[in-house]
Amino acid sequence: MRPLSDPAGRYTPAQVEAQLRSTTAAVGARYEILDRDLAGATALAGAVVGTGRVESNTAQAIVGALDLTLEPVDDLRSMAFRAHIKPFWQLRMPDGGIVEWPMGVFVWNTPARSEVTGSELWTVTLGDRTHLLDVAGPGPKGFTAFEDDVVTDLVARVLRLAGITDTSGIVASDDELTEGKSWQFVTKRNAARRRREYLEKLWEAEQRPGPKRALRRQLTEARRRAPDIESSATSWLTILTELHDAIGYSAPWFDADGVYQARPARDLAADDPDLTLATDADGLLVAVETQVDLTEIANRVHLRGENARDVQIGAVADANEIVPGHPLSEAVVGFYIDHADEDPVAPSPAALKRRARRMLLEKLSAFETASTPSIAWPVHEPGDLIGLRVDGDADLATETVWQQTRTTFDLTTGDMTRELRRAWRAT
DSSP states (O other), rough: OOOOTTTTTEEEEEEHHHHHHSSSSOOEEEEEEEEESOOOEEEEETTTTTTOEEEETTTTSOOEEEEEEEOOGGTTTTTTTTTTEEEEEEEOTSSOOEEEEEEEOEEOOOOOOEETTTTTEEEEEEEBBHHHHHHHHOGGHHHHHEEEBBBBHHHHHHHHHOOOOOOTBBBOOBBBBBSSSEEEESSSOOOOHHHHHHHHHHHHHHHHHHHHHHHHHHHHHHHHHHHOOOOOOOOOHHHHHHHHHHBBBBOOOOOOTTTTOOOOOTTTTTOOOSSSEEEEOOOOOOOOOEOOOOOOSEEEEEEEEEEETTOEEEEEEEHHSSSSOOOTTTHHHHHHHEEEESSOOOOOHHHHHHHHHHHHHHHHTEEEEEEEOOOOOTOOOTTOEEEETTTTTTTTTOOOEEEEEEEETTTTTTEEEEEEEOOOOOO
């Protein structure tokens, strides 16, 4: 989470927070048009006629999105993927001064157009700069990394090849590749594909009901690991995501100023919350609704790494050891709920173990989710940790920690909502 302060340094964080809490504070937004290199800012003055809304959603490959309804802008016609929109949310202070925060940098694309009483109107949903990484890639030559390459150096190299020169948001890691790795232009016929083909042949030949049911379960998993889409070109985002995963980093994302971020994933079992929402007089919590989701849970993760020479390493993460007492742990429920996966990069056993731990904690946190409205808090970042405390509640009266997975922020009104998943701690 970014500091809650005035970027211009004119007001203290306490003054800013007091005004955010005020029910009479005036708020607003302005928008800039930036070029391909995030330079040459020009104002988008008077063009936005509907609600502008910013969303951050860590469940999506393109984390950030901006929804706009606006009048036609001649400077943006035929500028898909060549221009960016940078919104700023504004807060008027008691002395009349304006504090504003950048809310992301979004790639312009072609809007939908409609005629309203003879006037043209545009509506458009823009992805953040991850969109550029998702639609482009290394082309037919592919991308190759070599033994002893530092993984975070490879991340920087990929970004430069993708046309992104600012790599200041990369947190350096010492992890090196123990084997070379190539990302081909199209999905290659790998071990997962060969196993699927083998099981499909067995399925076609098998006539006995019992063995056929067993094969069906195996074939379902094999098809998940080797899906039908075999001709999709490899994107820069695919390569970056696998490099991040290989060293236990969170998925690729861009900050509020459009700077690429490569950071270690938050430790859901240990890290302190960035912000506490509470129902007491000094809290920020108005209401909270919790839900239970059993579709993605696991209490043990098996992760296998396979490198270029088919030398395999493995890691296991067990809730009994990492978060003892978790209500879904094997020690509590009496059986294991296993999840197995592969890591195509796997630079080292230690890195694989970090990823297995991260994956387990995410699977456990999917068990209980929450949603809550909020006053405007314009400094959130993907994956922030939130403390929740609800006075008098049987479960939440003592502060619990949750990870923020999705936020929506209305740039016109300042209304904000959050979706969270519970980051369980050892009991």
